[in-house]
Each structure stands twice: as C-alpha cells, then as structure tokens.
Amino acid sequence: MTINEIARLAGVSRATVSRYLNDGYVSEEKRQILQKVIKDTGYEPSKQAQNLRKKTTGLIGVIIPRIQSESVSRMVAGISSVLSKEGYQLLLANTQNDEKEELKYLRIFRNNQVDGVIFIGTIFTREHFRLMEELEVPLVVLGQQIQAWPCVYQDDYHAAYDLTARLLKQASKIGYIGVTTLDKAVGEGRKQGFMDAVADIKPECQVEIRQAAFSALAGYDKARELLTKEPKTDTLFCVTDEIAAGALKYLHEAGYQVPEQVQLVGFGDTAMGKMVTPEISSVHFYYKTSGMEAAKLLLEILQEGRDIKKEIKMGYRLCICASLRAPTADNGSRTCKSGA
Amino acid sequence: MTINEIARLAGVSRATVSRYLNDGYVSEEKRQILQKVIKDTGYEPSKQAQNLRKKTTGLIGVIIPRIQSESVSRMVAGISSVLSKEGYQLLLANTQNDEKEELKYLRIFRNNQVDGVIFIGTIFTREHFRLMEELEVPLVVLGQQIQAWPCVYQDDYHAAYDLTARLLKQASKIGYIGVTTLDKAVGEGRKQGFMDAVADIKPECQVEIRQAAFSALAGYDKARELLTKEPKTDTLFCVTDEIAAGALKYLHEAGYQVPEQVQLVGFGDTAMGKMVTPEISSVHFYYKTSGMEAAKLLLEILQEGRDIKKEIKMGYRLCICASLRAPTADNGSRTCKSGA
DNA sequence: TTGTACGCGTTATCAA
C-alpha cells in the first residue's frame, strides 16, 4: 500500500494525499474520502521514504556500557519516558564495557541513521572525542562531566565527600574498595571525594585501598583480602551497593558485627542494598531523573537547531541506615527509603 | 557527500561507484581511483536511501515490559550479543508493562521500519494477536509459550513443580505469594506447577495464597499480611527472588528463624537472592541464553525467508541454598552459585 | 484548493 494507490482509490492526486497526511490543507469533501480510504486500507506512510525525504529518522541512539546495571536501566527508563512522548524511539547500543564497541557505534551513528545520540560513557579517549566531534548529529553525555560537551551527571565527588565526612565521626581505620575499570565518575570522582574528606577532616585516619570489579562477588573477595590483611579495620567504604553487599556477606561469614565492629557504606541506593541486613547506608542518585534531563537537553538542542553547551549536575541524598554506627552525640541516624 | 559527488570526483558514473561498493564488479584501474576518493572524502552511503531501495533497515525491534528487571536485561544482553554480530541493531521499545504501549509499538513496527521483532510479552489479548498477524515482518515471542508462534520460553511449570516437590518434604502449611499482573508464565505457569505438585504429592498440605506486585516491597507487605493471618506457616513460596527477599526481610523483623521456623524459595537465581542471609533457594533460568536463542531463531526465519513455527523450551536448574530445611533423610542440600 | 513535476541517494536493469 503506497501513497499512489491511496491517491488512485480516492480519485485524487498523491500530492493531495500527502497534504492530507501533513499540513491538512485539503477540502472537506476530499478529506472525507481520504479518511475512509486510509482507514479501510490501513495505509501507513513508509518511514523509509519519509526518512530519505526529510533527512530525519525519529531515532535517538543510546550507547550504554551494560544493560544489566541497575543505574543504567534507571537512566534508560528516564530517557525512554521523555523521548517516546515526543515520538522518538531508542536505538539501543549495548557495548558491554568494550571500548571498541563504543567507537564502533559512534561510527555507525556518525552519518544519518539517528537524529541524536545520548552517550552513557565511562572513559573518554582521544578517539572518542575525535568521533564525537565528527558526529553530524547532536550528542549529550550522560553520567560523566565532560568539558565543552552538553552533559548530565551525578555529583560523585561531593556525594563521596559528604558520606565520608559522616563516616569519619566513627572511624579510625578505613578500608576503601574502588573499581578496576577506568570509569571516571565512579573511579575518580568518588575516590577523590573520599580522599579529600579524609585529608580535610581526619588526616590521621588510616586508609587501605583495594580495587574490585562491578559485582557483589568481587566485593566479597576484596573484603576478605582487605580484612585478612587489616583485621582491625572498623569501616568499609565501597563505591557501589553491589560491592558493599558482597563485602557485607563476607563480614557476616567472618563473624564481624555490623556496624558495631565494622560499619560500611555503598553507593546507588539500590534495592539490593536495602534487602540485606543491616540495610546498607548509601547515596541516592537521581538516575531516572538524570536520564530524563539528558533527553530533554537533547530535545532542546534538536529544536533550537544549535549546540547548547549546558552542563547539568544532579543532586544526591545521603541514605543513612543501620549499617553505620551512630555519631557520638550530635545528629542521630535517620532511616531512609529507596526511591526512583 | 553523496554517491553523485564521488562519481564526479572519480570521473566515473554513479553506477560504477555503486558497483564498487556492492558487487565489486569494477576494473582494477577504476577500483584504485574509487578507493582513494572514498577514503579521502570519508564518504559513507546513506542508510536512508539504502533502506528505501532495499526495503530493509538492519533494525530488529525488541519490545520489553520493563528494562529495570534483571531477567529482562539478561535476555536483552543475549539478544544483543547475537544480533550485533550479524550487523543488526536493536530498536528498543520499553512499554513499562502498559498494554497500550505494547500495541502501539506493534503498530509502529507493523509496516517496514524494522526487519523483525522480538516480543518479550506478558499477556496476549485478542488485539495483540491481531496486530501480530498483521505484522509484515517475522516475530519471535520470548518468555511465553504461544501456540502457533515461534517462541522461546522458560519451563515455568516444571520448575515450580520440582521446586515444590522439594519443599513438600518439609512443609505442612505453605504460604504462596504470586503476582497481581497477568503475566502468563509467571502468574499461571508457576502457580499451576505449584498447585499440581501439592495435589499430587501432599494434598493434605494447607495452602494460603496472596498476590503481590513485582517488587521486594510488595513481598514484604504480603509476607506480613500472610503471617499475621497464619502465624504457623512453615514455608513461603514466592514467585520471584525479589518478592522472596522482601518476605525474608519481614521474617527477620518479625523474629522468625529461617529456615528452621519458615523456609522460603524464590525464582530467577538473582544476585539479590544470593546476597541476603540465608541465601534464597531458587530456580536458575537461562535468561541470557534464551535471548540468544530467540535472536538465532529470528535470524533463521529471516534467512530462510519463511515462517518457522519452532518452539524452544529452555531448561532450568534448582538452586537449593540455606533458606530451605534439609529433607528428612535422603538427599542433602547442595550449595549453588549464581550464573548467567 | 488542486495537480504536475522534481528531487532525496541508492540500487537494478539494460543496452552499449
């Protein structure tokens, strides 16, 4: 079923059909006929021909590091909710944390194919920037602060700083479990916030550092390694809730009392962190909202037709739960609920 | 940069350029020139024009109920790994469990737009079937057994049956926490397996039934409701690990010993189920593999060019962990690890 | 208000 056949069936020219479908600048009489014919035949214009003609696709490419991550899926849910309302669809590119794949998809999206790109990246090499600049459609970075690019990101640094400040009220020997991947926000931002807080507030505090993968199992292993070497550790700082949950499991098995002997924290305020006992103190990031913001920013750029080098830093909220010891005298610990 | 400009720059007709790019049926001499020109200009053919011409898009539409679910993201990861190797990309449609959205996307995919569809559905109404039949491209159903459609699904019935059989060795009063949504596989398959096992093996066993949403919080609430009404319940059967984790949390808070007083099970063998204490006994489903199988089946249909009404039933594996009491004398409980 | 004619960037056919 093409526009030609509709035109023939309705006894009009195909330009009239096109107008009926678009501007709507058609006489009432023909409008009636066309409505009927189109309904009867179930005709829908060919997207492909429209794409060719209009040079747009209605597609937004979304590059994600791994779909199994709770933070990523929350961001994608946010993106999806905003864009689908505007009639866009998501072209998903799952890179499994493989830099080669990221570059491949940036290359695929380079020419036409999509109207815009949202890039949830972890590291940015020279080659990334080269491809991002060659891109002929607007791109918004999500999850990392990238100079001179429109981006939406979490305030990892201050979240880590604040959380550490709270920890330090009751800590003298801290184990830090970071991540091995070169994720800039998680790897550097959170670490720097942690280090700075220690240096500013309690420089005499001892710190032992380990690197883990993004998984509970890795958290378990590293906690064992760390506590075997430093059994007197009284605080565990984990850069994700998943890692913290694994570490907690080890602490249980090894007979440590939590939080009496070892207190611990994670990041992300995930469902998993709230299901274990005690609940893991954490930082809530507005992941879904950040996805929505990134989508809105992209829409704005698309509509304005020019680059908007806006950087949006999202807020956060500390979630202090039972996994932390109460600070000596001042503010008591509040309970918290998991949110969007 | 279009094929015309390349042709002009190389001093050949655009047909020759096209041949160079496709069949390669071009003289060595012109081949050299074209190679250079194309490299210098960085020319890439327009996908949109190719789509229009070839009537294919290289896109596979994937309709998912909600991206935040661990089982769904594992399936998508599997689909993605297979299809991207074949040069296809995923067009993701996230419906948030909204039937209207599902129908909308089936409609969008109806004409061209995508070369095939993988549909991770939950319920199938008359309207679903109508649209599925009208679809002009092949469709594979993932996660549900649908008569007369190519599909890949989990053996929810037998998994539930086997798990229940194991439970019954040490149960006399069972609480069943199912789901409110009309997900056929989870809602009916698992329930029927459970009911049949009870009827076959221990019909005198008392059963109390509740319905929850797909969340830990709902599991918590329903466990409270159930145990308040039936405090002597000695076994909790939850249809997902998430629900089970929430129920476990309630059991802890209410002071029940697990598994001594109340044993419990979930489904999915998720990371969360393995992080809580005791670890939740569960069923491992090969979600990622099922995604790969669905993708392969779709590729097969695409290549053969005709419908293949194949139904693939995936296997499962019981994961018996500490949340179950040991059966009286026969086989001891095995530990288990979480897998793909 | 309507229809004609052209172009979007490819690929396919056919004759040379």
Place this chain on the structure above:
DNA sequence: TTGATAACGCGTACAA
C-alpha cells in the same frame, strides 16, 4: 566493463 535510466515512496515548490 561501463553508463544512462528507471525505479523505491514520499514531500513540496510552483503553477493552475
């Protein structure tokens, strides 16, 4: 082995 030329299905100046 090559180059005109005709589709593919649609949108839109432009003229009527």
